[in-house]
Amino acid sequence: MAMIPRTIASVSTPPGLSGVAVIRVSGPEAGSVATGLAGRLPPPRRATLATLADPRSGEPLDRGLLLWFTAPHSFTGEDVLELQVHGGRAVVAAVLDAALAIAGVRPAEAGEFTRRAFENGRLDLAEVEGLGDLLRAETQAQRRQAYGLFAGRLTSEADRLQAKLLPILAQVEATIDFPDEGDVTGAALDTARRELIALREEVTALLASADRGERVRDGVTVAIAGPPNAGKSTLLNALARRDVAIVSPQAGTTRDSLEVHLDLAGAAVVLVDTAGLRETADPVEAEGIRRTRQRIAGADLTLWLTAGDPVDRAPTGPGAVWLVQTQIDRETPALPSVVHRISAVTGEGMAGLVAALTSFAADRTGGEPAIIVRQRHRLIVEELSEALGGALAVGDWDAEPELVAERLRQGLAALGRARGRVGTEAMLDRLFSAFCIGK
Template sequence: MAVSDTSSDRNVSRARLFQTRDTIAAVSTAPGRAAIAVIRMSGPEAGAALDAIAGPRPEPRRASVRAIRDPRDARLIDRGLALWLPGPGSATGEDMAEIHVHGGRAVVAAALDALFACPGVRAAEPGEFTRRAVLAGRMDIAEAEGLADLLAAETEAQRRQAVLQAEGALSAVVERWRERLVGAMALIEAGIDFSDEDGVPAEARAQARDELEALSADISDALADTRAERLRDGFRVAIVGPPNAGKSSLLNALARRDVAIVTDIPGTTRDVLEVHLDLGGFPVIVADTAGLRETEDAIELEGVRRAAARAETADLALWIEDATRPGGTPPALSAAILWRVANKIDVAAEGAPEADHRVSARTGAGLDALVAALGRAAGEALGAGEDVGVTRARHREAFAAVSASLAEALDGWDDLADELLAELLRRASDDLGRIAGRIGVEDVLERVFSSFCIGK
């Protein structure tokens, strides 16, 4: 029994999906007033639409100044740049075109309206340009996910990780693992093909087992490392403590803007308020919570419950206490890390109380040290974004399925027939193939591209 490669099947699947279709158009720059707006087109009518709105067609891949006109009445819309990007060497693999116009809302709206008047041109759906690039084989699913993360990156570490995946680092690791798996499959099937040869099946099985045990360990290590997923989501910090300890004031000081209402009335904060911060290049989500105390107020009681729940799910909890009223003891919280922070040190006696950090949200004293410590804690928990890792639940599901198939094969190694072992390994190979879109690309398209912006 020969070991088949799925690359030809993948190309057939892509060819079936990547058929002549509508030409799509969308603004690929951010909405709102700007100096320049870029409008992209992709599809079989891109060239004709460019001729109609900004003719004559420029030389391929050379930006040319053109009058942008409405093809229905030749009315001048703007003067800008036109680019002609014929396929298959374009981003989507199709014929593409761009017009660069001034970024006023009215200009962009008029240019789009003119384009949609051209035969066969319609508005793009979210992520449709990248979807077409994947179906054309210009990038794989994992690389497209990296591109989506790059568009959403808010910190330097997130950017580094997204670029790594968009450039194919995860896909390369998965492909190496798949090649090792296919090699083990070949050894098992060699035992089937040469079952009449003395010693061949046993020797082939032994070599395959060594390879599969090493591969299983590598995949288990990848599953155990959650840093890449956490880097996408952010390091979660919960600010908790008794009422009037200055929790909301500290949140405002960390955010450097008024996020939370601050008063001297206990119980002012009733719900969880979040701010997203970039601390040392790492994404940190800081949540202000209601003061923890006994209360009969139903609304405040719900706030207290939510505060405790947020602390329990946080990567780090900051227990804020009033330095002018020392002696409080933090309740038992199941946060991964708990730091005691003494606030209001500007009006407290020197040295009281004992704490991991001493700050004044009002004057800013001690805040730089606290912010630096938070950045270090986030970096230790999330990693620097420089290593390939599991970044999505979809990847984790696929790796878990591979790990389960390998475990079943290794656990039953001495009892399973070669044909059953080969089937388990084929199933594991298929699950690995799903990560980059080698297998089941149609099943994940909607799931991946629904988060993209319209012009990408």
């Protein structure tokens, strides 16, 4: 006998003083909460003004709006009640406590509303991921990309690729099942192979957008590096427009990396202030220098700062490196090969540096919102690409159609995981626990 899920309730708006707060209830007893607090069940999908009273004592608690959504036409796919009440802490606490006093109602856990939407087929896993990114979006680029994922761009793309792959697989399997049929010919297999080559090219192009999608979501990383006392922390504070890092003439003040998140014309940029690179016997500073080298190696861009020292120690690696001469307010001579000359104290040269950083971030995050925005998506498409490549690697499709068909089925299985119906419980637990209680 299937268990009836218990009804859950939670505040869905942030804590603190506000004009309106929303309390959400989902499950079979949501209607009982409405009748218990308001004395009646409101008509579906119509905002209804009512006095809310404690069902235990009859004491009026607040006047608010009720919104009633019947299953399966709700966010969670269950009966859902939303109460819009005044946002004072005492009001919210009293109304929530009264809702939880109804038999069969318990407090919701983190992400439980969204998890029920997933389990009831209202959202697939990619859409859940998009919703999570949408709630955390800090820049316009992140918002656009997250909304595309939430609106089903990855799901639609997986469906489109599946619609192209299925006829190819059907043609190959027809060779296995009906080898003597006249319409199953080598020419048909040649056509299927050409279609598969074109499909794999589409998958390769899709993978090429993965780096851009992850940069939009996580931010373009810019490491500020250089020898001690080159002005790294001063530059970080100037770019952040607040005192984030301690500035001191004493070498080795910065022992670990500091991060600041910026919004540059809609693109997320993560500035990383690093420890000064030098030889040291101090084990704590040495550990900071080791971590600095790691951050530089993984950065999209390194600003290598120098106040007049030789620049031959500037790092080389996969990311871009700009040589930046600092402290030019001290009238130091211009160094060769520098990209920017700045004074974070007077502001000279800072506008040009910020404009260049904005352009750099836009080049790596601009364009249409990416479809692949998470490592999970990348792995799915990489597995699909590998499966299609394995099928194309079979030299004679007439002789080994079973092997070709197996590779194509592996590709279809990978596409099926885009929706998240195939996965581990632990992965789902991690995903939904990142949501707030009321979502």
